[in-house]
């Protein structure tokens with residue numbers, strides 16, 4: 001082993017052998033080996049880079065991992081396949097390229113002198129969290145976001161909650177730091193989810209209900225407003241999140257109150273009735289489910305007008321019941337399922353929206369959702385499960401500063 005390889009770095013992890021899944025929660029800070037490029041041993045390293053992570057976003061899916069409510073099978077099965085028990089978590093990042101494999105320049109360096117954001121040593125880059133195969137049918141026809149053999153950073157392959165990471169160069173999205181704050185560049189990935197979700201249906205003049213005002217729901221409020229939606233109704237279980245949604249441009253807000261239900265998938269009559277009232281008994285044109293709970297999926301379906309669109313994005317393990325499913329067909333609803341981002345079409349759109357100084361979206365994300373960094377930017381080195389959980393519960397979005 002050479003010197004570099006024996007170096008240890010800090011990473012946030014789940015070890016299924018040490019920590020287990022069912023009876024544990026959270027991530028554990030562990031010493032892991034410094035990633036290295038060794039093309040003799042691993043050919044793929046020729047098309048990979050080593051990044052020094054600068055900021056790392058904490059996602060709703062990290063919350064799912066932290067509380068063990070989602071991704072159990074993906075984590076377990078992928079670790080089994082790799083013959084190990086520890087996963088490095090995290091997938092939203094911005095970092096500096098410190099080393100490149102021998103083929104990276106040849107394949108990914110854009111020689112256009114007008115393009116200031118490049119893939120080269122010293123560049124700042126974000127990137128997609130879905131590592132795709134490039135060979136399957138979908139990849140070949142430009143639908144990489146539904147690759148048959150994809151892996152997801154931090155879930156089914158090692159992620160980026162670490163000081164240094166190795167990552168395939170094809171996933172990288174160069175960032176022009178003179179045009180975008182790096183803390184925002186770290187959350188390109190979830191912002192891209194919202195861009196993807198809000199671009200499947202034309203929102204101009206439409207009434208839209210957004211169920212779930214976590215970060216991606218909140219981004220969707222901003223984007224729906226920017227796309228000319230006539231009415232945006234924000235729905236959430238948190239008064240704080242609804243207050244933010246209103247600040248970001250939601251016209252109406254509805255608090256989901258905890259009620260006793262026979263089944264977890266039952267819709268909330270109260271919420272649906274309120275939406276019906278706001279829409280003069282019709283229902284919204286577009287529902288966006290950005291939360292995950294099964295009741296929220298049924299709220300979305302029940303609140304949508306005949307012929308309307310239901311956009312599903314939230315993920316939860318388990319079996320969902322849609323009562324009287326025939327209604328979905330008879331009422332002519334269209335259901336869209338959103339996964340990831342279109343690579344790199346969504347990224348290009350996201351870049352234009354985030355770099356635009358006039359639409360105020362970057363400023364709104366920074367000032368409202370990230371509270372100008374107050375309590376939302378955590379020092380990676382100071383991680384403790386207690387301060388992390390506290391910050392995660394007090395803010396819709398938190399970011400590690402590495």
Ligand SMILES: [Zn+2]
Nearest residue numbers: 059060061190
């Ligand atoms: Zn994410």
Ligand SMILES: [Zn+2]
Nearest residue numbers: 133136139147
């Ligand atoms: Zn593929």
